[in-house]
Amino acid sequence: MDESLAALAAAHGVAVSYENGDREQVEVDPDVVVAVLAQLGVDPGDPPVAPGAGVPTVVRQGVRVDVGTGVVLLEDGGEVPVSGVLPADLPLGWHRLRVGERETSLAVTPAALPPAPRTWGWMTQLYALHTPDSWGVGDYADLRSFVAAAAAGDAGAVLVSPVAAPSLVHPVQRSPYSPSSRRFLNPIHLSVTETDAFRAASADVREQVRALRPDNPELVDHDAVWRAKSAALELLFAPADPVEADPGLLDYATFAALAEEHGEDWREWPEPLREPGSAEVAAERARLSARVAFHVWVQGLCSRQLEQVHAAASGMAVGVVHDLPVGVTPSGADAWSLRDVLATSVTVGAPPDAFSPLGQDWVLPPFRPDRLAEAGYLPFRDMIRAVLRHGDGIRVDHVAGLWRLWWIPPGETADRGTYVHYDAEAMLGVLLLEAHRAGAVVIGEDLGTVPDEVTDTLRARGVLSCSVAWFERDVDGRPRPPADWPAQAAASVSTHDLPTALGFLTGDHVRVRADLGLLSDPAAEELRAADERAEIVGLLESEGLVAPGASAEEVVDALHVLLARTPCALVFAAPADLIGEARQPNLPGTVDQYPNWRIPLPLPVADIFTHPTVRRAVAEFKKR
Structure with a gap:
């Protein structure tokens, strides 16, 4: 690639190469780099000058930053004079920095969140809940009943699908x-x-x-x-x-x-x-x-109804944890009202990998890193604040997006994109500041190919990672014993984009994709799925949790005992895994071919917590 173009791309955080899932270096087509730069308002002939250079708008508490001579206008009305370097003892919060004639936002953020309580709880898709009073979809009253029943059973947290x-x-x-x-x-x-x-x-x-x-x-x-x-x-x-x-x-x-x-x-x-x-x-x-x-x-x-849900969680070790989607639809309200800070002609997704050889396009417009910085990260803050308004925690979908997102320029396919980098110190700092002020825990969904920098930083800053039974494996690819799972994590058997416990154990997830024509080699996929099942069941046998020839119900029980034995800070069970639902909530790669986000739970809320498998799992979790 031309050196001047590479220098210009680097100045604006646009990658000219990246490491794929096989840790191979992939060069980005120069035309793609030029197209992405254009979405940032950059012409190939521009000088390679980084945007937003100057006084930072987000700083970590205690870090000495040279800002010149001025005054910090504290959010409580006080003033702190500054002569060169920001004082190390500035309070956490959203302040204003005045230097000469210029006044900017100044967020002082925590170095790290305190350790999350060690507890267990439930993860549920809101639309799937139902009671005799439901109107065809799970509602906030159903969620309140679910949270109240969970709290009565000594659960410490409830993770709920996005209510956006x-x-x-x-x-x-x-x-x-x-x-x-x-x-x-x-x-x-x-x-x-x-x-x-x-x-x-x-x-x-x-x-x-x-x-x-x-x-x-x-x-x-x-x-x-x-x-x-x-x-x-x-x-x-x-x-x-x-x-x-x-x-x-x-x-x-x-x-x-x-x-x-x-x-x-x-x-x-x-x-x-x-x-x-x-x-x-x-x-x-x-x-x-x-x-x-x-x-x-x-x-x-x-x-008001979500306030009632939140009140039902009073006394829980954590409480209600809300899920934050990675983005919004380009046709919608946020893309209209926040268009000044969004790249509305771009969509984000993922580069080609073994699961998606052509890449993924999630059809979501990203924040523009330059415009976010110019706005003092206030649009990002307001979004985080809104999600935390009625909860005690936040799960950030695709948390690596705080570092970089795969931008797909207009008219291109998902494989013809590149990564655009963000100021992760600022993005993560804003997230932690809002979580600190809400007394909330933060979970970062870091599944898949995630740079080591992301995982290391999340751990250092007090953010929980995600550990899923199907994916927890050692360096040799073998299922990881529960004692070796990370402590700073939220553990679960599965997720909303993966097979349920019964679906995995019966191979239903393979049959469904084969029937829909989504597999190029169904026989090979069935063999691979059978090997994965055998490895998971083999781990359970080696841990003394099941005997050879165990039934699917016994394996489901054992999977939850395995979760209970991990040192993970949070352990989540999903009702669908425990009450025999074989269908997964969402089948990636489909829209109308599969009933994504439409499958209700087999039992009403009142009957979930009396189900024998649920009661056995709860008994194990209470031993943690």
Whole structure:
């Protein structure tokens, strides 16, 4: 590659080569590098000068940084004079730094989080929960019941799938990992009959609302659920004028109202409406004030019900842990209102590997590292803060994205991308500062090919990694004995993108992919899966947890005993693993060919905790 282009790419954090999963060096096509630079507003003829050079906006507490002569305006109203180097004893928090005529944000972040409590708990997909009162999908009242039952059984934590807001225009986005906004909440999970508005309604209105309730189907029908719930909420809504909301919520509600008229994708709206700050958007906000007020009101209902979920976790060692998706859909609310700090024409994914030879495109636009730095990382802070508002922990999907993301420029396939690097010290610092202030634990999903730097830094800064039974192996590729699992980790049998315990043990995950034509060599995949099963069962036998010829139920029991024996700080069990669900929640590589994010649990919430396999697992976890 041309040296000047390589120097320019390095200055802007764009990789010209990378190490693949086989630890081989791969050179990036220069045309891809140029295309990615263009998305950062960089021309190949520009000088190789790094953006954002100068005074940092995020610093680690105690680290001496030269900022010149000025004053730190503390968030509590105090002032600290600065002569050259920032004082080492600056308090943690979001302050302002004034040097001469320039004033910038200054976040002082913790060196590390305190060790997480050693406990156990549950991980669940919210949409899969159900009770006799559910409206076809798991709701916040169901989650409250689940959390309360978990707490009553001495569990210390509940990890729940993302509750981020989807597009509410039909067809409704099913995946909780491709939301319209990571800052606001999913009203599909509202329990309509648990709202104050329902309780205060007349008997006639309550009867009309109840009549809208859909049946609980074999598979979750997100569109049918939202049609029913939105109609019910409209019956209960009493318009208020004027609308009072913070600017971010007002933008979200405006987007939702505009999407109802112009479609879910803001990129296809009339040109003047594509700019949130335009006079035309302001005029439309006024015209659609009733719908804007409706969406603000609905978000308030969601927030109050999640407060009740959080209250149900009171007394737990950790509490409720919320999952943070890696990004948002490019057509949605955050991509519209945060377009100044997002590369909205780019999508992120993963480079080619053994699992995905053509790479992966997650169809999510990334933050622009230069624009984030210019904004003092406040958009990232606000997102983290929103996720932690109703919880005691956060699981960061694809945590390596704080270091780098695989950018795929417009018009290219997933294999024709490259990594763009972020200021990991700043990104991680903001995450830890918000977690510190919320008293929350942080879990970083670091599965797959992750640079050693990421793992080492997470451990040094008090972040838990993820340990999954199917993947925990030693340097020779053999299943790792439980005593050798890492202590600073959250352990589980599986994840939402992997086979359930029964699916793995019966080979259901291979049969499903073969039936859908997703495997080039089904026979070879069946043999590989059989070898993996034999290795896992062999480990259980060597640990004295099962006898040869054990049944699937006995192996499931043993897998959870194995988890209990690990030194991992957190151990999570999934109801689907324990009550015999063979289907995995999501089958990567499929959209409509498989019922992703639509499979309810086989049992209602009340029956989960009395199931014999669940009771046996809980008894083992209590011995930790």
